[in-house]
Amino acid sequence: xxxxxxxxxxxxxxxxxxxxxxxxxxxxxxxxxxxxxxxxxxxxxxxxxxxxxxxxxxxxxxxxxxxxxxxxxxxxxxxxxxxxxxxxxxxxxxxxxxxxxxxxxxxxxxxxxxxxxxxxxxxxxxxxxxxxxxxxxxxxxxxxxxxxxxxxxxxxxxxxxxxxxxxxxxxxxxxxxxxxxxxxxxxxxxxxxxxxxxxxxxxxxxxxxxxxxxxxxxxxxxxxxxxxxxxxxxxxxxxxxxxxxxxxxxxxxxxxxxxxxxxxxxxxxxxxxxxxxxxxxxxxxxxxxxxxxxxxxxxxxxxxxxxxxxxxxxxxxxxxxxxxxxxxxxxxxxxxxxxxxxxxxxxxxxxxxxxxxxxxxxxxxxxxxxxxxxxxxxxxxxxxxxxxxxxxxxxxxxxxxxxxxxxxxxxxxxxxxxxxxxxxxxxxxxxxxxxxxxxxxxxxxxxxxxxxxxxxxxxxxxx
Amino acid sequence: xxxxxxxxxxxxxxxxxxxxxxxxxxxxxxxxxxxxxxxxxxxxxxxxxxxxxxxxxxxxxxxxxxxxxxxxxxxxxxxxxxxxxxxxxxxxxxxxxxxxxxxxxxxxxxxxxxxxxxxxxxxxxxxxxxxxxxxxxxxxxxxxxxxxxxxxxxxxxxxxxxxxxxxxxxxxxxxxxxxxxxxxxxxxxxxxxxxxxxxxxxxxxxxxxxxxxxxxxxxxxxxxxxxxxxxxxxxxxxxxxxxxxxxxx
Numbered sequence: 260x261x262x263x264x265x266x267x268x269x270x271x272x273x274x275x276x277x278x279x280x281x282x283x284x285x286x287x288x289x290x291x292x293x294x295x296x297x298x299x300x301x302x303x304x305x306x307x308x309x310x311x312x313x314x315x316x317x318x319x320x321x322x323x324x325x326x327x328x329x330x331x332x333x334x335x336x337x338x339x340x341x342x343x344x345x346x347x348x349x350x351x352x353x354x355x356x357x358x359x360x361x362x363x364x365x366x367x368x369x370x371x372x373x374x375x376x377x378x379x380x381x382x383x384x385x386x387x388x389x390x391x392x393x394x395x396x397x398x399x400x401x402x403x404x405x406x407x408x409x410x411x412x413x414x415x416x417x418x419x420x421x422x423x424x425x426x427x428x429x430x431x432x433x434x435x436x437x438x439x440x441x442x443x444x445x446x447x448x449x450x451x452x453x454x455x456x457x458x459x460x461x462x463x464x465x466x467x468x469x470x471x472x473x474x475x476x477x478x479x480x481x482x483x484x485x486x487x488x489x490x491x492x493x494x495x496x497x498x499x500x501x502x503x504x505x506x507x508x509x510x511x512x513x514x515x516x517x518x519x520x521x522x523x524x525x526x527x528x529x530x531x532x533x534x535x536x537x538x539x540x541x542x543x544x545x546x547x548x549x550x551x552x553x554x555x556x557x558x559x560x561x562x563x564x565x566x567x568x569x570x571x572x573x574x575x576x577x578x579x580x581x582x583x584x585x586x587x588x589x590x591x592x593x594x595x596x597x598x599x600x601x602x603x604x605x606x607x608x609x610x611x612x613x614x615x616x617x618x619x620x621x622x623x624x625x626x627x628x629x630x631x632x633x634x635x636x637x638x639x640x641x642x643x644x645x646x647x648x649x650x651x652x653x654x655x656x657x658x659x660x661x662x663x664x665x666x667x668x669x670x671x672x673x674x675x676x677x678x679x680x681x682x683x684x685x686x687x688x689x690x691x692x693x694x695x696x697x698x699x700x701x702x703x704x705x706x707x708x709x710x711x712x713x714x715x716x717x718x719x720x721x722x
Numbered sequence: 723x724x725x726x727x728x729x730x731x732x733x734x735x736x737x738x739x740x741x742x743x744x745x746x747x748x749x750x751x752x753x754x755x756x757x758x759x760x761x762x763x764x765x766x767x768x769x770x771x772x773x774x775x776x777x778x779x780x781x782x783x784x785x786x787x788x789x790x791x792x793x794x795x796x797x798x799x800x801x802x803x804x805x806x807x808x809x810x811x812x813x814x815x816x817x818x819x820x821x822x823x824x825x826x827x828x829x830x831x832x833x834x835x836x837x838x839x840x841x842x843x844x845x846x847x848x849x850x851x852x853x854x855x856x857x858x859x860x861x862x863x864x865x866x867x868x869x870x871x872x873x874x875x876x877x878x879x880x881x882x883x884x885x886x887x888x889x890x891x892x893x894x895x896x897x898x899x900x901x902x903x904x905x906x907x908x909x910x911x912x913x914x915x916x917x918x919x920x921x922x923x924x925x926x927x928x929x930x931x932x933x934x935x936x937x938x939x940x941x942x943x944x945x946x947x948x949x950x951x952x953x954x955x956x957x958x959x960x961x962x963x964x965x966x967x968x969x970x971x
Binding site: 398407472478480632634655660662 | 733734736737738739740741742745746749765783784785786789855856857872874917918919922923952953955956958959960963
């Protein structure tokens with residue numbers, strides 16, 4: 260009975276929250292419902308016939324879950340999904356409550372939840388997942404999460420709480436994630452990228468932002484035969500022999516097409532899937548490979564996986580394209596150094612002299628510490644960017660970073676008003692030319708709210 | 723004229739944009755027509771006390787700090803101490819700052835013996851204790867100038883009588899959250915918890931270090947003024963984020 264009251268209360272809250280325009284109603288219903296019935300997530304999760312999949316990692320949670328959602332759609336499965344990126348316990352509870360009947364029956368076959376890195380142990384315990392996908396661990400918001408090794412310890416705890424038959428899908432190219440996976444006793448499926456991508460700029464050396472250069476077993480610096488993204492790549496330790504495991508699901512022939520997306524041949528047990536996606540950047544190749552691996556772990560056939568990935572449009576702010584006053588704006592969320600560097604490469608691959616809007620906020624959800632701007636290779640924009648408009652609560656810091664990166668002062672404009680910042684960037688772009696919007700998380704939400712008020716994008720909770 | 727910088731453990735102790743400080747030192751010298759020679763010294767690399775005049779060391783997580791501590795004491799320590807005694811400038815941030823003291827007592831495991839270049843010690847009060855995190859505004863002890871930055875540390879640092887604090891806390895936690903001191907200075911050796919981009923928004927401190935380094939080699943150094951519009955604007959905005967209006971000047 261208590262569960263039913265909780266569901267009703269939660270759904271009422273969701274409706275009220277939206278009617279009052281208080282927000283997307285993505286976490287409030289869950290908070291109310293679980294306050295009434297604390298075991299509600301477990302009860303509803305257990306009633307999902309095909310179980311629960313969890314996706315966690317610093318970068319790519321939302322996109323990977325979305326791609327997997329697309330695959331599940333193609334497979335004819337109805338998934339309950341915390342789509343709007345509400346990835347704490349309250350967000351998972353909200354998705355479950357809203358998609359359940361008032362009698363407590365979930366209207367779906369599966370739960371598909373992206374989960375905040377630090378929240379993973381609690382969500383594993385509450386949902387008893389069938390598959391857990393661990394994408395990567397990058398330095399992100401130390402003021403919120405503490406040090407990266409502490410997050411790894413939380414993940415180890417989460418793995419020890421997993422049901423024995425659950426499959427762990429993990430990124431073989433990330434040394435720390437691989438180290439975490441070594442503690443898991445159940446079935447595992449690894450994924451990774453097997454070759455350097457085909458693109459104009461040479462594969463970078465280890466970036467300033469690299470996090471896991473030193474062997475997690477013995478402390479010696481890893482040798483890399485191939486660096487793919489940040490500290491992810493083909494690593495080995497000459498002292499203790501620790502090395503990247505050969506991934507069971509491996510992407511080859513990676514082709515990146517700037518803002519247009521990319522493709523890869525993904526091999527698994529002798530079969531090859533030719534995967535093509537509208538999502539830009541090498542990150543999204545990782546995300547697509549991870550989603551394919553998770554789908555394989557669920558027993559979904561390769562042809563269905565290829566269809567599902569091709570049909571998936573970018574998640575809000577992650578490669579999404581919006582037309583503003585005749586110019587196309589490409590939103591590329593950039594919330595930490597590794598992600599930002601890849602976004603900059605994607606932009607510079609697509610355009611010779613790009614117009615860029617950078618929006619840096621330091622609210623809690625972004626991380627209050629913006630030191631990381633100095634780990635991003637903004638030097639890449641020097642001599643290339645035609646105009647850079649900076650905005651956000653830390654716009655001044657961003658402008659200062661560009662000064663020391665060697666971007667000419669005459670090309671940098673500081674504009675705190677978001678609507679005016681978008682207009683400035685749009686004006687700097689030529690007729691029919693794209694411009695690129697690189698926001699932190701809350702800056703992205705604010706920019707979207709501005710565009711929504713102008714009638715350009717819909718509220719994100721409707722997606 | 724040449725500014726000779728040695729970046730200690732650049733890939734090991736670079737927790738949060740600490741290398742931004744080196745970027746600022748290099749640029750501000752170059753903008754004045756001063757040549758820059760930048761060398762890096764990682765684990766196992768010796769340091770030439772005569773070869774460099776400005777040493778920078780960033781911060782790391784406990785794991786990295788544990789790797790760096792023995793190397794700092796045994797491989798680089800004597801040379802670094804000699805250079806500092808001879809007037810070289812040293813800036814150490816966060817974890818590097820802790821390692822310049824007598825010892826760091828982590829929340830778990832044995833003490834890390836420091837270099838003892840600064841008269842201070844650091845104790846982490848345990849895994850359940852509060853980390854000292856947030857925007858910081860300081861009033862510099864020597865000249866009353868403002869310093870802005872961000873701190874994030876578990877350890878509490880207590881100063882001995884052989885150092886003076888870098889500044890007094892106007893907003894934030896400082897060395898230990900209790901005595902309102904932040905950082906430590908002895909001669910031209912500076913330690914602070916203001917991590918990441920400390921020098922970009924506090925260009926006067928960058929210039930002070932550059933001048934000290936040049937004085938060591940050339941006896942005297944006059945630095946021309948630079949237009950610091952973006953720097954001052956960002957410092958004011960950061961002070962405002964820390965709740966300090968109009969700066970501490």
